[in-house]
Amino acid sequence: MGDKANGLGGEVTYYTWEEVQKRCTRDERWLVINRKVYNITKFCYRHPGGSRVISHYSGQDATDPFTAFHIDKELVQKHMKCLLIGELAPGEPCIEPSKNAAMVEDFRTLRSTVEQMGLLNPNKLFFCGMLLHVLLLDMLAWLNLYYFGTSFIPLLITALLLGTVQAQAGWLQHDFGHLSVFSKSKWNHLVHHFVIGHLKGAPASWWNHMHFQHHAKPNCFRKDPDINMHPLLFALGKKLAVELGLKKKKYMPYNQQHKYFFLIGPPALIPVYFQWYIFYFAVQRKKWVDLAWMITFYIRFSYCYIPLIGIGGTIGLFMFVRFLESNWFVWVTQMNHIPMHIYYDENKEWLSTQLQATCNVDQSLFNDWFSGHLNFQIEHHLFPTMPRHNYWKAAPLVRSLCKKYGVNYQSKPLFTAFADIVSSLKESGELWLDAYLHK
Structure with a gap:
């Protein structure tokens, strides 16, 4: 002792x-x-x-x-x-x-610099504007059907608007989730519950439970729930794929996973899996407050659309919106992680742990909006409580520190990042097959 x-x-x-x-x-x-x-x-x-x-x-x-x-x-x-x-x-x-002491100390110095620059302080006007833009899109979706009828084109426009609402509300609740956890501010907690519960129909506790594990140990097998699809659905990462092949395990034809990803990845995650799991989570863990917030979403959605398009039409609209949201969510969240290093926990420095598992997508007004500023995934992972409007200010400081220690700081065009998801799945699938056939 x-x-x-x-x-x-x-x-x-x-x-x-x-x-x-x-x-x-x-x-x-x-x-x-x-x-x-x-x-x-x-x-x-x-x-x-x-x-x-x-x-x-x-x-x-x-x-x-x-x-x-x-x-x-x-x-x-x-x-x-x-x-x-x-x-x-x-x-x-x-x-x-086992860690590089100089790198750890330099990162902590950078953290102090970021705090002194005020980059961890949220701009309330920015987040009010983001929330208002989500509420406006939600209102326009209903007004479009109310005034222009329920033919195919108005229905499609409404679905696209509602899909955008779900995606943008998702990025917004992500912001408030990081800003509210372990904080005394009741307003942050309330707004987080409103956005994720009432605007999206999901439990805040579920998000906290899943997402902070991801940030603590990104891309670490058995610690990051975001890669739990390995090995039942996909063989992820080069090392894990080879290990799976050498063990002669084959739950799926992984050498074809870059193809079936388009069928069971982006289109199915939210409408097929999350849609029932969030209710299971809330009930199984007795999160009754979260469940009440979730129910308000379904009541409001039904009240708004059943009078216009009936019960069957409302269910169809809801599932199509979830389909759109799922595609948006998967491509944006996985473009920064799936192509990166995926393995067991190696207990490296905070800087190394986050950088080997994340990459950025080049900045532009569209990329910032489309991804909820998660195109700055590196800065977000290094400073999870930093409000998104400050990522770009911290980026040069992070780049400089990475250059000093030879840590790879990746930033890609948006469609290159999308393509890298598929190419990385193809590569790991081929590595699995080679190891699987090896005698």
Whole structure:
């Protein structure tokens, strides 16, 4: 166990990195934040962000993700006092021995610079404008059917407008989700529930549960839920695809996955999977407030469109809108991640972890709007609580740091990023087949 010494505040227990790294089991989970050692074995199940996201850092230094995710750190630290069990021994380095200490320190300096520049402060007028533009599109969709009839063209226009509403509301709730979690602001929480619950019909708790795992360990197999389609549907990543082939596992014809992606990827994720899973999630976890917000969406949608196009027409319109939303969502979210490095958790520096799993798409007014500024995926992953209107200001600073340490900072044209999804699936499928046929 750790050594003990008397300090001004009483007896302090000291631990080595080796002792901490052993505590990453189901029975015992420790982590380090700013040299202090915390036992999260029981607390992880009460963690507001979910048990998994904090458990993913068991046995590791969680200083950088802690800093990245928590807006009101003083509030959070009050709850952490009862978890504190000691500190790293005086002879132990501040940074895990396996990591590049200079890179870690330089990134933390960059983080301080970003804070001092005010880049983590949201512009309320910007987000009010984004919310109003979503509400306006939603209203125009209904007015279009009301005034121009229910023939094919007005129905198509309404569907396109509603699909745009769902996509843009998705990017907006993503903003408020990052700005509201671990924050004392009740307005952020309320607006987040309104946008994701009332405008989209999904539970805020589900988004928190899934999305923060993705940010904590992007593209890490068994830790990032966004790549859970491996191996049941797709063979993702070069190394994982080869490993799957060598184990002679074949759940799907992966060498054809770049083709069937167009059938079971973009068009099906939301209408086929998410549509039922979000209700299952809310009920199974007893998230009744989220469920109530979700129901208001379906009541409003039914009230608006059943009088105009009937029950069957409303169901058809709803499913087509989900189909459009699904295509938009999948292409935008996966263009930054699927073509990148996908493997098990390698516990690298925060900068390296995020950069090997993300890339950017070139800036333009259309790309910014179309992707909800997630074309700046690198900056978003490094600073999850940074409001999207400031990504472009942080980008030159991030580029400079990446250049200093030889970290690959990728930025692509939009359609190149789309094409890379397909080409990366084709490549990993071929690697799987070669390994599968290898004797």
